[in-house]
Every structure is written in C-alpha cells, then in structure tokens.
Amino acid sequence: MGPVRAAPKTARTAPQQDRSRATRRRLLEAAVACLAEYGWAGSTVAVVAERAGVSRGAAQHHFPTREDLFTAAVEYVAEERSSALRALVPAGPAHRRAAVEGIVALYTGPLFRAALHLWVAASDEDQLRPRVTELEARVGRESHRIAVELLGADESVPGVRETVQGLLDMARGLGLATLLTDDARRRERVVAEWARILDGVLG
Amino acid sequence: MGPVRAAPKTARTAPQQDRSRATRRRLLEAAVACLAEYGWAGSTVAVVAERAGVSRGAAQHHFPTREDLFTAAVEYVAEERSSALRALVPAGPAHRRAAVEGIVALYTGPLFRAALHLWVAASDEDQLRPRVTELEARVGRESHRIAVELLGADESVPGVRETVQGLLDMARGLGLATLLTDDARRRERVVAEWARILDGVLG
Numbered sequence: 001m002g003p004v005r006a007a008p009k010t011a012r013t014a015p016q017q018d019r020s021r022a023t024r025r026r027l028l029e030a031a032v033a034c035l036a037e038y039g040w041a042g043s044t045v046a047v048v049a050e051r052a053g054v055s056r057g058a059a060q061h062h063f064p065t066r067e068d069l070f071t072a073a074v075e076y077v078a079e080e081r082s083s084a085l086r087a088l089v090p091a092g093p094a095h096r097r098a099a100v101e102g103i104v105a106l107y108t109g110p111l112f113r114a115a116l117h118l119w120v121a122a123s124d125e126d127q128l129r130p131r132v133t134e135l136e137a138r139v140g141r142e143s144h145r146i147a148v149e150l151l152g153a154d155e156s157v158p159g160v161r162e163t164v165q166g167l168l169d170m171a172r173g174l175g176l177a178t179l180l181t182d183d184a185r186r187r188e189r190v191v192a193e194w195a196r197i198l199d200g201v202l203g
Numbered sequence: 204m205g206p207v208r209a210a211p212k213t214a215r216t217a218p219q220q221d222r223s224r225a226t227r228r229r230l231l232e233a234a235v236a237c238l239a240e241y242g243w244a245g246s247t248v249a250v251v252a253e254r255a256g257v258s259r260g261a262a263q264h265h266f267p268t269r270e271d272l273f274t275a276a277v278e279y280v281a282e283e284r285s286s287a288l289r290a291l292v293p294a295g296p297a298h299r300r301a302a303v304e305g306i307v308a309l310y311t312g313p314l315f316r317a318a319l320h321l322w323v324a325a326s327d328e329d330q331l332r333p334r335v336t337e338l339e340a341r342v343g344r345e346s347h348r349i350a351v352e353l354l355g356a357d358e359s360v361p362g363v364r365e366t367v368q369g370l371l372d373m374a375r376g377l378g379l380a381t382l383l384t385d386d387a388r389r390r391e392r393v394v395a396e397w398a399r400i401l402d403g404v405l406g
Contacts, residue, residue, distance in 0.1 A: 039324075124242045136383055136384075168376070172380065176375050177372060179326050180326060181340075189365045189368075193366055196362070
C-alpha cells in the first residue's frame with residue numbers, strides 16, 4: 001500500500017474495474033430481459049448469468065442474492081431510461097404533446113414489463129416486497145420530477161401536483177394494457193386527446 | 204322422458220340445479236381469492252377446490268381445466284362488480300365525481316389483483332394468453348360502456364371516446380399502484396382533481 005507500489009497497482013486495476021463494470025451492466029441488462037420474457041419464476045441467477053455470458057460465480061460476486069440482482073436491474077434500467085428521456089424530449093409548455101408521448105413511452109416496452117413481473121412477484125413474496133416497494137417509490141418520485149420538468153408544470157398551483165400524478169397513473173395503465181395486446185394505435189389516440197386536455201389545464 | 208315422468212323429474216332436478224349453481228359460484232369466488240392471494244403459480248384446481256369446500260372431482264366436473272376455472276372466475280366476478288356499480292352509483296353530469304370514484308373502485312381490491320395475476324401469467328403462457336386476451340377485451344368493452352353511462356358522456360362528440368378511455372387507463376394505473384402499497388389517500392386526491400378536469404372537458 002506504500003507509495004512505491006501505488007503507481008503500478010493503479011495501472012493494473014483500472015482495466016479490471018472497467019471489466020467489472022461491464023460485467024455488472026451485462027448482468028443487469030440480462031436480468032431485465034429474462035424477467036420480461038420468462039417472468040419471476042423462470043428468472044433464476046443461473047439463467048441470467050448464462051444469458052449474460054458470465055460465470056455463475058462472477059454473477060454471485062456482483063449480486064449475492066437473486067433479490068439483489070433483480071431490484072438492481074430494474075433500478076439501473078429505469079435510471080438509464082430516465083436520463084435518455086431527459087436528453088431526448090424537449091421541455092416546456094410548447095412541447096406538451098412530445099412530453100406526454102415521452103412519459104407514456106417510459107411505461108411501455110420491456111422495462112415496464114420486467115418491472116410489472118417484479119411487482120406482481122413481490123406482492124406475493126415477503127422477502128422481495130419491502131425492497132421492491134422502496135424501489136418503486138424511488139422510481140416513482142424520479143418519474144414525477146421528470147414529468148413536471150418536461151411538461152413545464154408549475155406545482156405551486158393547487159391541483160397541478162395531482163394532475164401530473166394522474167397522468168403518470170394513466171401512463172402506467174396504458175403500459176398495462178400493452179401486456180397482452182399491442183394497442184399502439186389506440187394508445188396514440190388517447191395520448192393525443194389527453195395531451196390536448198392537459199395543455200388546457202396546465203395553461 | 205314421457206309426460207308421466209316429467210313432473211317428478213323436474214321436482215327432483217330443480218334443487219340439484221340450485222346446488223350445482225351454488226357449487227359453481229363457490230368455486231369461482233374461491234378461484235379469485237386464491238389468485239389474488241397466492242398468484243397463478245400457487246393457484247391449482249386442488250387448492251381452489253379445498254378453499255371452496257368442494258371435492259376435486261366436483262370441481263373438475265364444472266371446470267375441466269385450470270384455464271377454464273380461472274378465466275370463468277375473473278369474468279364472473281367482473282360481471283358481478285359491473286352490475287353492482289351500475290346499481291349503486293348515480294349516473295349523469297351532476298354526479299361525475301361519484302362516477303369517477305366508482306369507476307376507479309372497479310380497479311382496486313381483490314378482483315383487480317386477481318385479474319393482474321392472470322394477465323401477467325398469461326403474458327408468459329401460450330396456452331392461457333388467447334383466452335385471457337379475449338376476456339380482457341370483453342371486460343374492457345363492458346367497463347367502457349358503464350363509464351360512458353355513469354359519466355353521462357356523449358361519444359358522438361370528437362375526442363370524448365378517447366377521453367373516457369384515458370380515464371379507464373388511469374383507473375387501471377391507480378389499481379396497479381395499490382399492488383404494493385396502500386395509497387388510498389393519494390388516490391383520493393388524484394381522483395378529485397381528475398374528476399374536476401373531466402367535468403370541464405365533458406361539459
């Protein structure tokens with residue numbers, strides 16, 4: 001640990017850290033894909049490790065339990081999506097339709113499907129429930145912040161907070177409707193109409 | 204089958220039919236309770252029969268397969284709820300807040316929880332998916348009809364159909380939020396605000 005060994009050690013560990021981060025990311029992405037595709041019952045650490053091309057030992061080094069792996073996975077992908085949404089969608093009252101479309105898009109596709117499997121599994125499993133509930137609260141708060149920003153909504157006005165919450169509930173419900181059938185065309189019409197209504201309400 | 208035997212046979216079979224209907228109803232209600240409580244994986248025909256206090260043979264006489272039992276169960280309870288809602292909630296523009304509350308109530312509680320388990324299971328199981336998709340479409344159409352009636356909405360006005368659909372999506376999303384946490388107070392505020400918004404939009 002003395003100064004003499006510091007330089008070579010750093011030089012050696014930096015690529016190791018990169019590899020470790022890359023392995024972690026591969027595991028998280030594979031976990032979400034498995035959850036969306038096979039559900040909770042079919043998504044074991046072994047299945048995820050194989051899909052990620054990572055040894056089971058390495059997977060368990062990163063995530064000691066199955067619960068660790070899956071809550072981390074849903075959180076990681078939710079954060080990635082949120083950042084992407086912030087970067088892509090223009091914010092403010094002039095872009096409300098695009099904002100509503102972007103927010104609804106957060107709740108369709110494989111991430112929402114994976115999260116839904118995790119929620120339903122957690123509702124029956126005492127070991128999983130507290131962690132998923134806490135995760136869901138955190139992701140919910142972050143989605144709310146993004147929605148307020150993208151819509152250019154003023155939450156100091158009475159009712160605006162509940163209006164934005166209702167929109168996020170609607171987005172979640174629209175996501176749930178896509179679970180069994182691809183209803184993209186219906187969704188598009190609902191989003192267009194409610195973007196118009198929201199625009200009137202938010203001023 | 205001649206007229207001589209018709210009278211006594213009818214007298215004998217009427218109570219049998221009553222018993223058969225009662226058994227069927229007990230099985231359907233037990234199936235929904237099991238699905239809400241244990242999820243799809245834990246809800247076998249044997250578990251449901253035991254909860255209903257019915258022999259496994261009798262259960263299989265009424266419902267030859269597990270899929271038969273569970274799709275019939277969710278449909279039966281959805282119909283019961285719809286009828287109760289129609290009977291209880293006053294309809295028309297003067298009662299919009301009560302209508303929105305009643306509609307949202309359709310998506311919270313054990314029936315929605317049971318339906319959600321069925322949807323998520325169906326999304327992964329090829330044998331179950333077509334039946335659940337068809338059931339969901341039927342229940343969805345019926346919920347839409349009830350919502351239009353209770354809100355006193357005029358669907359010949361452009362956008363009104365999508366407005367009502369969006370409200371039902373929001374109700375579904377609010378139901379999903381209750382899966383992990385009891386957020387009745389938040390839900391109440393969202394419902395109050397969106398009932399106000401809807402009232403303005405529907406005129």
